[in-house]
Amino acid sequence: MIPDRPLEVLKAIVRDYIASKEPVGSKSLVERHSFGVSAATIRNDMAILEEEELIVAPHTSSGRVPTDKGYRMFVDQLSEVKPLSAAERAAIEGFLSKSSDLDETLGHTARLLSQLTNQVALVQYPSLGRASVRHIEIISIDELRLLLMLITDSGRIQQHVVEIPGGYEITDVEKLRNLLNESVEGKPLSEAAALIKGVGQKATAKIKQLSDRVLPELLLLVDANSQEKILLAGTSNLARRGDDFPGSISPVLEAIEEQVVLLKLISEMQADAHGVSLRIGRENNVDALLSTSVVVSGYENQGSEIAKVGVIGPTRMDYSSNIGAVLAVARYLTKSLGGSQ
Amino acid sequence: MIPDRPLEVLKAIVRDYIASKEPVGSKSLVERHSFGVSAATIRNDMAILEEEELIVAPHTSSGRVPTDKGYRMFVDQLSEVKPLSAAERAAIEGFLSKSSDLDETLGHTARLLSQLTNQVALVQYPSLGRASVRHIEIISIDELRLLLMLITDSGRIQQHVVEIPGGYEITDVEKLRNLLNESVEGKPLSEAAALIKGVGQKATAKIKQLSDRVLPELLLLVDANSQEKILLAGTSNLARRGDDFPGSISPVLEAIEEQVVLLKLISEMQADAHGVSLRIGRENNVDALLSTSVVVSGYENQGSEIAKVGVIGPTRMDYSSNIGAVLAVARYLTKSLGGSQ
DNA sequence: GTTAGCACTCATTGGTTCTGAGTGCCAATA
DNA sequence: TATTGGCACTCAGAACCAATGAGTGCTAAC
Numbered sequence: 067m068i069p070d071r072p073l074e075v076l077k078a079i080v081r082d083y084i085a086s087k088e089p090v091g092s093k094s095l096v097e098r099h100s101f102g103v104s105a106a107t108i109r110n111d112m113a114i115l116e117e118e119e120l121i122v123a124p125h126t127s128s129g130r131v132p133t134d135k136g137y138r139m140f141v142d143q144l145s146e147v148k149p150l151s152a153a154e155r156a157a158i159e160g161f162l163s164k165s166s167d168l169d170e171t172l173g174h175t176a177r178l179l180s181q182l183t184n185q186v187a188l189v190q191y192p193s194l195g196r197a198s199v200r201h202i203e204i205i206s207i208d209e210l211r212l213l214l215m216l217i218t219d220s221g222r223i224q225q226h227v228v229e230i231p232g233g234y235e236i237t238d239v240e241k242l243r244n245l246l247n248e249s250v251e252g253k254p255l256s257e258a259a260a261l262i263k264g265v266g267q268k269a270t271a272k273i274k275q276l277s278d279r280v281l282p283e284l285l286l287l288v289d290a291n292s293q294e295k296i297l298l299a300g301t302s303n304l305a306r307r308g309d310d311f312p313g314s315i316s317p318v319l320e321a322i323e324e325q326v327v328l329l330k331l332i333s334e335m336q337a338d339a340h341g342v343s344l345r346i347g348r349e350n351n352v353d354a355l356l357s358t359s360v361v362v363s364g365y366e367n368q369g370s371e372i373a374k375v376g377v378i379g380p381t382r383m384d385y386s387s388n389i390g391a392v393l394a395v396a397r398y399l400t401k402s403l404g405g406s407q
Numbered sequence: 408m409i410p411d412r413p414l415e416v417l418k419a420i421v422r423d424y425i426a427s428k429e430p431v432g433s434k435s436l437v438e439r440h441s442f443g444v445s446a447a448t449i450r451n452d453m454a455i456l457e458e459e460e461l462i463v464a465p466h467t468s469s470g471r472v473p474t475d476k477g478y479r480m481f482v483d484q485l486s487e488v489k490p491l492s493a494a495e496r497a498a499i500e501g502f503l504s505k506s507s508d509l510d511e512t513l514g515h516t517a518r519l520l521s522q523l524t525n526q527v528a529l530v531q532y533p534s535l536g537r538a539s540v541r542h543i544e545i546i547s548i549d550e551l552r553l554l555l556m557l558i559t560d561s562g563r564i565q566q567h568v569v570e571i572p573g574g575y576e577i578t579d580v581e582k583l584r585n586l587l588n589e590s591v592e593g594k595p596l597s598e599a600a601a602l603i604k605g606v607g608q609k610a611t612a613k614i615k616q617l618s619d620r621v622l623p624e625l626l627l628l629v630d631a632n633s634q635e636k637i638l639l640a641g642t643s644n645l646a647r648r649g650d651d652f653p654g655s656i657s658p659v660l661e662a663i664e665e666q667v668v669l670l671k672l673i674s675e676m677q678a679d680a681h682g683v684s685l686r687i688g689r690e691n692n693v694d695a696l697l698s699t700s701v702v703v704s705g706y707e708n709q710g711s712e713i714a715k716v717g718v719i720g721p722t723r724m725d726y727s728s729n730i731g732a733v734l735a736v737a738r739y740l741t742k743s744l745g746g747s748q
Numbered sequence: 749g750t751t752a753g754c755a756c757t758c759a760t761t762g763g764t765t766c767t768g769a770g771t772g773c774c775a776a777t778a
Numbered sequence: 779t780a781t782t783g784g785c786a787c788t789c790a791g792a793a794c795c796a797a798t799g800a801g802t803g804c805t806a807a808c
Contacts (some may be wrong), residue, residue, distance in 0.1 A: 091801050106751055109802070123798045167567045175628065205544050213769045215546075217554065225564050226508050301642050302660030319643030432770050447782055450771070468788045502771050751808070761798075770788085777782070 068118065072111040073143065075294060076120055079112075080132045080140045086385055087309070088127030088200045090227065134347035139357070139382055140343065147390040154182060162402045168192075168221040172297055175375060175399055180300025185379035186322060188362075190332060192220035192372040193296040198254045204243045206236060206281065214280065216287045217257060220372050221403065224291060228283045231275060238273045242280065245269070258288045288330050294329045303379070310380035311357055321354035322378060331355075332362050332374050341396070347381045355380050361388050363396040367403045375399060386407070409459065411511070412442070413452040414484065417461055419474045420453075425725055427652070430470030433719045435468055448603045475688035478700070482685065486593065488731040495523060501734060509533075509562040510604045513638055514741055516655045516716060521641025525718035527663060529703075531673060532636040533561035533713040539595045547577060548680070555621065559596060561713050562744060567630060569624045572616060579614045583621065585687065599629045635670045637721045644720070650722035652689045652698055662695035663719060672696075673715050674702050683730050688722045698722050702729050704737035716740060 068076075079098050082090040092105040092112060101108065108188065109266040112130060115121045120136035123129070131141065150158075161178045162171065171188045179187035209232050215225045250261045262284055269277040301319065308315050321327055331350060335343040344361045355378075362376030375386055375396050409417075419440050423431040433453060442449065446590040453471060456462045461477035464470070473481065491499075502519045503512065513530045520528035544556040550573050556566045586609065591602045603625055608619040642660065649656050657740040662668055672691060696719075703717030716737050717719045718729055 068710065080546070093801070103749095104751055105801095106749080106753095111752085115801085116487075123802080125758065127800075128759070137791090167565075201546065201548055203544075203546050203554075203556075205556075212559065213542075213544075213564070215556075217546075217548065221568070224508075225503050225669075227562070228719055241665075300664075302657050302664055303658050305646060305655065305657035308655065314646065314649065316643050316646035319646050323643055329689070341790065358709070430770095434770075443783055444780095447784095448780080451781085454772085464771080465791060469790070470770070514774075561758095708808090751805090751806100755802105756804105757800105757802075759798105759800095759806105764784090764793100764795080765790090766793080769790100772787085773787105774784090775782105775807090776784100778780090 068114070068120075068139075071103075072114045073139075074101070074116055075108060075111045075134060076132070077140060077143065079115075079121060079130060080137065083131055084382055085384070089124055089131050091129035094129070108263040109205045118378055134349065134381065137346045137385070138349070141385050141389075142348070144386060144389070146394065147340075148384075148387040150182075150390055150394050153188065154249050154383055154391075155394070158398050159184070162398055168223070168403075171399070171402060173299075174396060177296045179375065179377060179391060179395045180303060182395070183377045183388050184300075184303050184306075184381070184387065185377040185383065186304050187299045187375075187377050188302055188322075188328065188332070189299075189375045190329070190373040191297065192218075192222055192367065193292060195298050196254070196370055196372065197222070197291075198252060199258050200252075202243065202246045202250060202284070204239050204246075205240055211244055213281065213286060214284055216284065216291065218291065222291065224287050225300035226287055228279060230279045234273075234276050238276055243272050243278055246284075255288060255291055259285055262288065293331075294325075295334075296325050301360070307380050310382050317354040318358060322351060327352060329362065332376065333364055335360070335374070337362075339365055340389075340393070342393055344385070344389070359385075361392050363384070363392050365396045365399040367400070367401070409455070409461075409480075412444075413455045415699045416441070416449060416452045416483065417456055417473070417477060418481060419443070420456075420462060420471060425723055428723070430465055430472050431485070431519055441608070446464070447562070455526070475690065475722065478687045480728050482730075483665040483728070485727060488681075488734065489728040491523075491726075491735050495732075496713075498523070499739050501740055509564070509744075512743060514640075516736060517638045517640035519715065520718060520732060520736045521644060524718045524720070524725065524729050525641075525644050525647075525738070526553060526718040526729060527642055527645050527679075528640045528716075529663075529669065529673070529716050530640075531714040532638070533559075533563055533708065534633060534635050537711055537713065538563070538632070539593060540591050540599050541593075543584065543591060543625070545549070545580055545586045545587075547580055549566065553580065555628060557623055557632065557694070559623065559632065563632065565628050567624055568627055569578055569620060570576055571620045574615070575614075575617050579617055583614050585719055587625075600626055603629065604662035635666075635674075637669050637673075639668050647720050651723050654713040659699060662693060668693060669717065672701065673717065676701070676703055676715070678703075678705055681730075681734070683728070683734055685730070700724055703724070704731050704733045706740040706744070708735045708741070711732055 070241040077219050078095055079090050084365060092108040095108050096105045097354050120131055120139055121130040122133055124131055133368045161174050176187045176189045197218045197220040201217045201218045202406055207213050210229055212230055213225055217223050225256045249265055250258055253261055262281055266277055266281045304315055304319060311318060335345060337343045342363045344359060346359045346389050348356055358378055358382060360376060360378045364371035364374050419436055420431050423735045428667040430549045434579060436448045436449055458472055461480055464473040466470055499519060502515050515526045537668060538559045539563040542558045546554040548554050551570055553569050553571055554566055558564050578736055586606050590606055591599055594602060603622055607618055607622045614617055644654055678684045683704045685700060687700045689697055697722060699719055700722045701719045703715045703718060705712035705715050707713060717733050
């Protein structure tokens with residue numbers, strides 16, 4: 067266990083390092099904070115911290131820098147997150163109230179969060195999981211084309227245009243639609259595929275030709291729905307913080323543009339007591355993200371978490387305010403979804 | 408007018424500079440290309456080019472680098488663009504054939520183009536302009552909510568959930584929908600707003616309550632449709648080419664994330680005879696994009712251009728193959744839209 | 749447990765010199 | 779007139795060196 071003062075020293079080091087980008091030494095520490103002890107004593111404490119691998123010295127004789135483990139201890143000790151300013155709250159309200167459909171809401175959220183934190187924001191689309199089918203719609207666009215729609219209770223709406231052989235009647239389309247809705251409406255997405263196939267069996271000869279074209283496409287929609295998707299915003303914030311990354315930022319950008327990697331990462335992250343979850347540096351288990359941290363929180367619809375929202379930035383980030391912003395935005399997003407969906 | 412050999416020298420300088428990132432000098436020029444004359448002669452030619460501001464020397468005594476004007480002359484002289492390899496063609500076919508709806512198609516296109524060129528790809532959404540309303544649909548989701556849909560003939564589909572007072576009958580909704588479609592279907596989007604308002608006037612008392620809720624939201628959809636939108640992909644390619652930019656790349660990233668700037672820029676660009684349009688460096692008239700070039704081409708639906716697709720990268724880019732890729736992708740995109748829409 | 753003192757380390761800074769690719773110009777040449 | 783070899787000159791960048799100073803670890807005294 068780490069004694070009290072050394073812990074305070076660690077916190078001070080993290081804070082100073084975040085603020086200054088410079089390795090912090092014993093002398094500047096005693097100057098800026100009033101520990102009531104001398105630099106030499108601080109040095110002893112720092113020796114303890116180094117022993118515990120909470121800090122390291124980049125070169126033999128320079129100040130210390132927190133390790134991933136150090137950051138971890140710091141955030142775990144973080145008793146309270148920095149609350150948003152009134153202006154920031156107002157910005158959130160203003161931004162999110164304007165949104166209409168889900169796409170727009172999530173888009174706004176991502177932009178907002180990236181501006182709030184000056185980091186790269188990520189917003190995960192609600193997907194499969196607990197979602198269920200709210201409605202299936204088939205609209206005739208013209209003689210040869212139908213528009214299929216799949217609406218889920220998470221608010222996600224997907225559509226697809228399908229070409230069909232001519233000569234069907236409008237009532238046939240309606241019949242098929244009703245058949246589909248009767249058997250699928252309200253059912254979880256995970257069961258939808260099987261149920262849709264079931265409809266194919268039941269289809270009368272009359273609408274068989276139609277359903278043969280429509281159902282496979284519908285299955286694709288269901289499948290696409292289960293495909294997770296992440297929205298990014300503020301990528302340029304990474305570039306601005308370029309010097310926080312050893313070498314080039316381009317592998318980092320590549321990694322976060324690679325949806326699969328990110329999705330895997332955030333899906334593994336389980337929220338802690340405060341409703342937030344974060345990975346620091348090597349905790350990501352992704353080489354390219356070795357010097358980045360990820361902060362995410364879940365947002366909900368109808369009482370259960372449907373997806374995640376968060377930020378990604380250099381390990382040397384202001385955890386306190388980023389956590390605050392992510393939490394606030396997640397909360398507002400939940401509220402906003404609950405209201406209009 | 409520039410004599411023949413100097414022009415060849417310019418081309419060689421551009422090509423060598425693009426390949427090597429290094430200012431190119433007279434000696435290395437005669438080594439790599441067989442001009443049949445000595446370095447001193449080349450130096451005389453270079454003096455001419457410098458006189459014409461087609462090339463500059465970064466410092467008094469170093470090789471030369473093309474100016475924006477030099478690049479411009481180079482591309483204008485470009486008689487033929489580098490055709491895609493068979494593998495690349497196959498990649499395009501494979502990529503685009505998988506797409507189903509418009510969103511997906513454009514998303515794939517952007518990714519594809521960025522991979523093909525190793526630049527940042529941009530794809531503009533089809534918008535207002537010549538588009539017209541194909542269909543308006545209103546779907547009842549549950550007692551208190553309707554889903555409005557606006558489908559345009561450019562393939563764009565937008566939806567919005569609207570809450571309504573309860574107690575309406577399903578036939579009322581149908582009545583409203585029919586009323587709307589009768590007056591708006593097939594009409595250009597630019598007239599849609601006025602027509603929709605007209606429906607509001609005609610609405611009978613019975614459906615007045617409904618239309619009062621629905622029509623304003625529908626107008627918003629029409630309006631949103633006129634909002635131009637650009638899809639980006641491969642932002643990390645910029646970072647990889649970081650050293651091509653003086654100072655930091657972050658202002659560049661910011662500029663291209665700022666949709667408004669980009670939209671204005673590409674809307675001003677008119678295709679030349681080959682169907683491609685490009686801006687080099689300061690031609691962009693955007694400070695942040697001073698050392699970037701933009702290559703765009705239009706893609707069509709039903710015979711007329713509906714939006715643009717292209718790449719953006721450092722002025723020091725391989726114009727020949729980028730132009731080739733953009734052209735090819737635009738062509739395939741046109742084909743793909745024509746086929747399934 | 750804390751502190752002052754001290755010798756030591758080493759990244760950074762600034763100055764100096766060296767090197768070499770590349771230039772511009774000129775007189776000779778074809 | 780166009781081309782060429784020759785030559786003096788320039789200047790960015792590399793290499794080297796010394797000085798600086800923030801910061802350390804250690805020890806002995808408080």
